Amino acid sequence: MSIRPERQAPPEIFYNDTEARKYTTSSRIVNIQAKLSERALELLALPDDGVSRLLLDIGCGSGLSGETLSENGHHWIGMDISEAMLDVALERETEGDLLLSDIGQGMPFRPGTLDGAISISAVQWLCNADKSCNNPRLRLKAFFGTLYKCLARGARAVLQIYPESPQQLEMISSAAMKSGFSGGLVVDYPHSTRAKKYFLVLSCGPPSTATALPRAKEGNEMSEDEESGSECDEDGGTTVNVSERQRPSKKQRKDSKKSGKGRSWILKKKEQRRHRGYTNVPDDSKYTGRKRKAHF
Amino acid sequence: MRLLTHNMLACNIKGVTKGFPLGIEHTRLETKESELNADFLRHIFPKLDWKAFHEAAQSVGVNNIPDQVEPVMLDDDEFLRKFHHALLEVHLEEGALICPETGRRFPVTKGVPNMLLNEDEV
Numbered sequence: 001m002s003i004r005p006e007r008q009a010p011p012e013i014f015y016n017d018t019e020a021r022k023y024t025t026s027s028r029i030v031n032i033q034a035k036l037s038e039r040a041l042e043l044l045a046l047p048d049d050g051v052s053r054l055l056l057d058i059g060c061g062s063g064l065s066g067e068t069l070s071e072n073g074h075h076w077i078g079m080d081i082s083e084a085m086l087d088v089a090l091e092r093e094t095e096g097d098l099l100l101s102d103i104g105q106g107m108p109f110r111p112g113t114l115d116g117a118i119s120i121s122a123v124q125w126l127c128n129a130d131k132s133c134n135n136p137r138l139r140l141k142a143f144f145g146t147l148y149k150c151l152a153r154g155a156r157a158v159l160q161i162y163p164e165s166p167q168q169l170e171m172i173s174s175a176a177m178k179s180g181f182s183g184g185l186v187v188d189y190p191h192s193t194r195a196k197k198y199f200l201v202l203s204c205g206p207p208s209t210a211t212a213l214p215r216a217k218e219g220n221e222m223s224e225d226e227e228s229g230s231e232c233d234e235d236g237g238t239t240v241n242v243s244e245r246q247r248p249s250k251k252q253r254k255d256s257k258k259s260g261k262g263r264s265w266i267l268k269k270k271e272q273r274r275h276r277g278y279t280n281v282p283d284d285s286k287y288t289g290r291k292r293k294a295h296f
Numbered sequence: 297m298r299l300l301t302h303n304m305l306a307c308n309i310k311g312v313t314k315g316f317p318l319g320i321e322h323t324r325l326e327t328k329e330s331e332l333n334a335d336f337l338r339h340i341f342p343k344l345d346w347k348a349f350h351e352a353a354q355s356v357g358v359n360n361i362p363d364q365v366e367p368v369m370l371d372d373d374e375f376l377r378k379f380h381h382a383l384l385e386v387h388l389e390e391g392a393l394i395c396p397e398t399g400r401r402f403p404v405t406k407g408v409p410n411m412l413l414n415e416d417e418v
Contacts, residue, residue: 052336054300054343075336075384077301086408097301101411105418106308108411110316113304113343133415142418146308152343 004164010130015061015082023062024088030064033120036197037065040118040158041072043186043201043214053115056150058103058159059122061085063094069118070095077114079103104139109150117147117157123200124161127168137277140172144179151204157181159200169198176202178279188217263289297388297407299352303344305409307395307402309417315395317348318402320355322391326407332380338370340383353382 005014023029046053052073057066060078062085069076076096080086086098101108104126126143127136147157163169173185181202189195201213266289273281307315346365353361360378362369369375393402393409400417403410 050335051339052333054304054340073333075300077304081412087406090406090408097297098408099301099305099411100408102413105413108306108308108315109304110306110345131415133418150304 004162006125006128006164010128011125012081012083015085017084017087020062020082020084020088023064023085024092033064034068036120036160037068037118039188039197039217040065040120040160040199041068043158043199044116044118044156045214046074046116054113056107056109056114056117057096058117058119058147059125060089060096060098061120061122063089063092063096063098065118065120066094066096067092079107103143104134106142106146107150109146111149112152114151114155116155117151117159119157119159119161121160121162123159123172124163124168127164127171135277136171137175140175141179141277144176144181148179148181148204153205155204156183157200157202157204159202161198161200163198173200176200180204184213186213186216189219190216191218265289297404297409298384299349299356299386299388300340300383302352302388302393303349303383305393305411307397307400308411309395309398309400309413312395312397315397317345317352317396319394319396320352320388320391321394321401322356322388324390325356326387326389327385328387330380330384332377334370334376337376337379337383341367341370344383349383353386356386356388358382358386 008014023033044055050073052075055069055074055076057063057069057076057078060066060076060080061082063078066076066078066089077099078089078094078096079099079101080089081100081102083100086100089098099108103122123143126139128134129136151157161169161172163172169185176183181204183200183202186199186201188197188199267284270281270284270288302318302320305316305318307318309315347363350361350363353359358381361382362375387407388404389407391404393404394400395402
């Protein structure tokens with residue numbers, strides 16, 4: 001199994017000229033990208049009135065996904081951090097406008113302007129801290145916060161991702177929910193290792209019947225379509241939960257309680273979480289870490 | 297980059313409250329013809345900031361855009377054609393976009409604005 005591209009180098013360095021070239025020469029990659037973007041457009045569920053919309057393509061790369069949007073008559077704006085990929089997009093004469101921009105720094109758009117957003121295999125890059133100044137949580141927060149702002153009310157964003165682990169998936173989706181999006185995850189072909197695809201389908205505004213999640217595709221039809229290096233681990237379903245067995249005996253538990261996590265420990269942990277960008281940490285007060293009175 | 301995109305773009309440097317509209321400096325413009333789609337124009341019209349669009353059109357040398365508009369004008373073919381030309385056919389190829397608040401320049405090369413921020417601007 002090849003190493004995931006996210007593990008190799010930051011996106012602006014990984015997608016250099018040779019890597020970008022693959023996106024025009026490899027018919028397999030072109031094929032996968034086209035299929036994924038068609039599915040994303042389907043999940044976007046734009047009103048079926050034939051009017052073309054203004055969409056955002058996040059991590060547009062060489063404009064393969066944008067091509068699908070153009071074919072469906074939509075105008076689009078593409079963003080990417082890799083100059084080499086954008087150069088390829090220019091060579092291909094894509095119809096959308098391109099921006100060289102880092103999605104972890106937020107979307108440079110006016111509020112409420114875009115009718116929808118799609119993203120093919122891009123958002124998982126945000127989970128990496130490629131520079132010392134990068135904090136994945138803050139970058140995800142900036143990304144989803146500004147994406148929410150620039151989308152029109154009721155608009156949808158469909159983000160196809162290759163999460164490295166369930167924790168990463170959880171981190172991405174919880175960041176989206178914290179920013180006010182409703183919606184959730186659609187997993188296509190959940191029983192196949194290779195064809196399994198995760199789509200985060202988000203809509204702006206509170207949950208309603210209009211924002212109900214679309215159904216995932218079942219079965220095993222899509223064959224040989226895994227992007228190179230982004231193979232997802234298959235776990236879950238087969239493992240047996242053994243956590244109960246490792247539970248310490250009563251006596252041991254009593255001892256550990258005595259050594260205790262006191263007030264200073266709680267304050268330290270709370271400070272740590274604030275530092276990491278959590279907003280739901282309660283304020284410190286004189287009651288912090290104080291033992292409850294024993295009533296009766 | 298078309299004026300459509302320019303109209304949606306805003307500067308997102310930390311601390312900037314209204315980084316809009318971005319000023320345009322141009323050294324090379326290009327005109328690429330495209331098919332007129334009246335439905336799209338009518339759809340996008342309410343979303344545009346017309347004042348900014350009018351100013352942007354003037355700064356790229358398109359002077360036939362009226363500064364005051366009414367939605368009824370969208371039924372006029374002549375107006376639609378001018379509107380379409382300014383919004384979707386004029387491309388900014390080389391130049392820069394300038395943040396109205398901080399004066400920060402975002403260079404545009406080969407039609408692609410570089411909106412990357414420095415570490416201290418995030």
